[in-house]
Amino acid sequence: MPIPSISSTANDNLSAALDRAINNKTKPLGSLGMLESLAKQIGLIQNTAAPSIQDPAILVFAGDHGVVAEGVSAYPQDVTWQMVENFLAQGAAINVFAKQNGIALHVVDAGVNHDFGPRDGLLDRKVAPGTRNFANDPAMTAAQCAAALEHGMALAADLPGNVVGFGEMGIGNTTAAAALMHKLTGLPVAQCVGAGTGLSSEGVLHKQRVIEAAVEHHAAINEPLDVLATFGGLEIAMMAGAMLKAAERHKVLLIDGFIVTSAxxxxxxxxxxxxxxxxxxxxxxxxxxxxxxxxxHARPLLQLGLRLGEGTGGALALPLLHAAVNFVGQMATFESAQVSEKSA
Known part of the structure; x- marks a missing residue:
């Protein structure tokens, strides 16, 4: 499985051109704050001093997790397929926010433990009907993990536009994400686990102990793809593949919350x-x-107390990307507006 090749966006000449374009607008230097650094980042990604947002899309990947057998979720596994049905019926928060902000929404069955049959609006990329329970066995075989990555890459390669957001649905996936976080950052499990869909403090402690025991059980696993196969989810693996291919294609990656960031x-x-x-x-x-x-070392655009998933944070943040490129493209310069600049 070839891994996409991703080059740094660093470009001294373009960086200087973007700085000049941003600083020459009719405003005090730096006065648009994070919108200025965002505009520069998008310009560097797109390799242009005139960045734009075109045909933004969000991919929502759904998958089930065998680790729910350990009692780590406040909701039953059936909620995964029921929420996919809600997405298809246009009834979820992500449907509302995507429609509001002109975002194409694509729902992907990466590995839900349910037979949807052929459905309009559902991309069937089911690798397996969920993962195994990583408390006992690796969540995925190496072949399943590779297939999920490849499906994600292919989906991202087929998308038009230059902005791709990522969302997910999968009961139990905060447990998988916390295990990945621990293995890939080295932070203690206690600093990685949370309430997910609404666990009590006792439930969070139980989740922590399940992950700690699983990590000890799979102590020899350390390479990133092995960690993904052992502790991850099919939807997480498919997201990771889509992210890699989207970056190779020089698209802006709009990263949502905890699960998406684990991918x-x-x-x-x-x-x-x-x-x-x-x-x-x-x-x-x-x-x-x-x-x-x-x-x-990431600076998030928003802090709204969200913990829904589905890509909702990405959908809500998209207007800020529009604002960043629009001020570069449409705002007057000091010269064009005949506004006096700051005295030396």
Whole structure:
């Protein structure tokens, strides 16, 4: 399985041109704050001093997790397929926010334990009906993990547009994400686990102990793809593949919350330059996400107390990307507006 080749966006000449374009607008230097650094980042990703947002899309990957057998979720596994049905019926938060902001939404069955049959609006890329229970066995075989990665790459390669957001649905996936976070960052499991869909403090402690025991059980596993196969989910693996291919195609990657960032942790271990392409939509209220962002030296655009998933944070952040490129493209310069600049 060839891993996409991702180059750094570093470009001194273009960086200087973008700085001039941004600084010459009719405003005090730096006064648009993070919108200025965002505009520059998008320009470097797109290799142009005139960045734009075209045909933004969000991929929502759904998959089930065998580790729910350990009692790590407040909701039953059936909620995964029921929420996929809700996506298809246009009834979920991500449907509302994507429609509001002109985002094409694609729902992907990566590995849901349910037979949907042929359905309009559902991309069937089911590798298996969920993962195995990683408390006992690796969540995926190496072949299943590779297939999920390849499906993700192919989906991203087929997308038009230059912005791709990522979302997910999968009961039990905060447990998988916390295990990945621990293995890939080295942070203690206690700093990685959270309430997920609404566990009590006792439930969070139980989740922590399940992960700690599983990590000890699979103590020899350390390589990124092996960690992904052992502790991850089919939807997480498919996201990681899509992220890698989207970055190779010089698209902006709009990163959502805790689960999506766990997929990015894997992708960044494989291709560190992928981080140049990532815009971090928000800091989730799920315990551990802030530490993930700190580990990646990431600055999220929003902090709204979200912990829904589905890509909702990415959809809500997209207007800020529009604002960043629009001020570069449409705002007057000091010369064109005949406004006096700051005195030396």
């Amino acid at each position: 990015l942790l894997v992708a960044a271990k494989i291709q560190p330059a992928i981080l140049d392409y990532c815009v971090f939509a928000h800091c989730s209220d799920e315990s551990g996400h802030r530490r993930m962002l700190d580990h990646l």
